[in-house]
Amino acid sequence: MKVRELARRGTLWLGAVVLLAAGGEALGRIKLTTLPVRQRVEIQLDNPNATLVEEERIVTLLAGTNTIDFSWSNTAIDKGTIQFRIVDMPTRAKKAGDPKMIVRPDGKVELIQVINASYPPGENALVWEVYAERPFAAKVRISYLLANLRRSFNYRAIAEHDESTLVLRNYIRLDNLSGEEFGSSGVWAGFGKYFQREIGLNEAKQMLAWKFTKVPIKKTFTFDWWKGSPVPDQPYQRYVSMRYVLENDSAHNMGLFPLQFGKVRIFQKDTHGGEAFTGEDWGKFTPIDDEMKLYLGLARDIVVKRKILVNRRQPVHGNLYHQDVTLQYTIENFKTDGCVLDIVEDMNSLRNELCGHKGHDAQWEIARDGTTVPERARERKDSKTLILHVPLEKAPEGAAKVEAVVVKVHLWLRNEW
Amino acid sequence: MKTRKMIMPLLVLALVATVAVPAPAKNIDLATVPPRESVQLTIYNSEDLTLVRETRSLSLKKGVNRIQYSWANTLIDPTSVEIRPLEKAEQIEVLDTTFPGQKPQHLVWNIDSKVEGQVKFQVTYFTSGISWSADYVLIADKAEETMSLDGYVQVYNNSGEDYENAQVRLVVGVVNLVEKIKDLARRGLVPPISLGIIADKAEVSSLRRRAAGAMIARAEMAAPASAPAEIIKEGLSEYFIYTIDGTQTVPNSWSKRLVSFRARQVEFDILYRLRPHQYGARPVRFFILKNDKEHKLGTTPLPDGIVRTFRDNGRDGLAFLGQQKVTYVPVKADIELNVGTDDEVVEEAKQLAVGRSSFVYDRHQRVNGWDETRKVSEEIRNYKAKAVRMEVRRIIDGDVELDAEDAKLHDYRTVEFTYDVKPRDKFSWEYAYTQHLGKNARQNRITLR
Known part of the structure; x- marks a missing residue:
């Protein structure tokens, strides 16, 4: 494989080998090799897990069986994915007495056919045997996955x-x-x-x-008691993101x-x-x-303090109870413009804090009495997430002090035990 | 054979002595080496097993002929080696087979012949180290309506022996073996003569060069108008056998890949499946077809193998969709190919509410039974220019009552919804289910309301 050794300077190499003579022993062989250059390369990145490389080369084929040697080094080609296809496959009408040729659905016979591929031991290479009915300068497309x-x-x-x-x-x-x-x-x-x-x-x-x-x-500005960053020395605060x-x-x-x-x-x-x-x-x-x-x-110009004002258990029957909870948020907007603050409460986490950890989801509802957030500003994002959309005015110019907005939510955590 | 013998010890058949009374020479043997006239490999893919059948002509003399057979550095099961005459069988008898204790991978047959002259014999044996596998290349057209499907078989030879011009047969099926051929081949070997150690590096390199030369030489010798080998398929008991037309040369350590079948313009269906427990959180896309004549297949079962799936990307190239191992596909059975997720088809589920009711209490008035009702909303968004069909399966454990239109039960705990979504459209649906928990649970199944 002398030619393959010569090609090691490059990393990918395709050779069409035309055999001129061979000795009686299989060891020696004289060969003429054409080195078809790449005419076109396409790198297909549409699959997030694998990159497909397609390259086109013109390979001169003689009538009969041709041996095409494809080898590579220092690259990680997935050997099993290498495809060899003829672009613009020459065809002719099928004739009586044709050998076993590939016949297309339109009845035409393909004049170039890959007979087999052989994989030599211990080498990054493969050898195709390609049959051509007559000599062709065939455009071939070789594709493979490359790491x-x-x-x-x-x-x-x-x-x-x-x-x-x-x-x-x-x-x-x-x-x-x-x-x-x-x-x-x-x-x-x-x-x-x-x-x-x-x-x-x-x-x-x-x-x-x-x-x-x-x-x-x-x-958006979000106050999330459960996911927000704590404010040092301020146990009732979380930073607004x-x-x-x-x-x-x-x-x-x-x-x-x-x-x-x-x-x-x-x-x-x-x-x-x-x-x-x-x-x-x-x-x-x-x-x-x-x-x-x-x-x-x-957004450190919005300061929010959260307090649980009421945490009361209301027995229903036996050990079944409802939990009466009132949350209060005190908001100060030091920004020079108005905005909407999203206050996020995770009801499962709140229930776990107040009633202990349970193996079931919280069943909750907002009571009308004691809740200052209008219904249109309450969003039940899913079964466990409540979002309150609270509009904040910008601080009045010239005012000595920012007026705090106080929001209260009266909740019932139902059917706990 | 001469060449190979120089490289490493291989299969050698030797007619050692032809005397009437078996009287083995001590150290000096005269050996003739009759060449293989033909060889047939029957390769099984369920086990590391190949049946080799070779024919050789021996020149016999009347009386007992002592035939020596050795197979150093191969993976042949000595218990399987058998010889029988293909001619004049009634006049030739294999008297016994001797495995000399001091020579591993070696046997001697005593053959009693009533005739003199050349007789054709068949030697059969099992070897390990030769295997085959199938693989498939699927290329869908740009519109993903039809595909081409090419099947390949690849033969791997790591048996330690070159097989030149061999007829190759491949068996699809699962056969039972009580002992591994590889173990049988190694049994009785003296440790230093390890099968793994063939020769030094230079020798291996020389072997490779020679093997490569043999491959090329075959190409040279091929008739100018040779064409791809046809693979003939036939049933065999519970198995299927593929016979590769003509002969193949597979040198040791090489593998060779041949076309098994080609199918063109095969129609197929596309189904999206969301099964979080099986495929993950996103819907995956399946190409579905049948191994039957309607799909231009169905001539044989399809052996286990990797399917590599591509699509014409409409830019004079291919897009790689994925690869998957398929298991044996009988004729008329479905072929389902998972080609991965699709960024243009989205499915989202949201639990809207949870409520509890129907409490029961134990004698201490503690809750020990209740019902939990959940309301769920799901949505499919199709951004493709063609309609899609999606099948959603969700597992809900426990004693469950489900209130949903269009739901059907896939099994006792799995509910299934199937919807068609128009091009660039959305479809959403809601359902509710109640789980009877604690003492309220009477059974473990979903009941449709």
């Missing part, structure tokens, strides 16, 4: 200074640690733009898959394709023509019509 040629996604968003809209750029990054240099290659992620790029060895290439403009920003929520739908100038998992970096325009970095988060996989929530940081 360490990975895709990832990331996003960069630039928000307007007033945070009304942003421009979201979706980048695809290709890390080529496969050990192979591909030259000019087509790159397709299954959505967005199709790219033709030089992909070098150990090179990472980042490409703009799509740019979404004028994407409305929904900015600030998020951008991007709706992946056409009404919000997106919705062209699902957004893949990736890091999102958010910048905001300043008043001097520049930008400031305002935070980053991992954006989860977001199907169309879903929302991508991005936690950017803390």
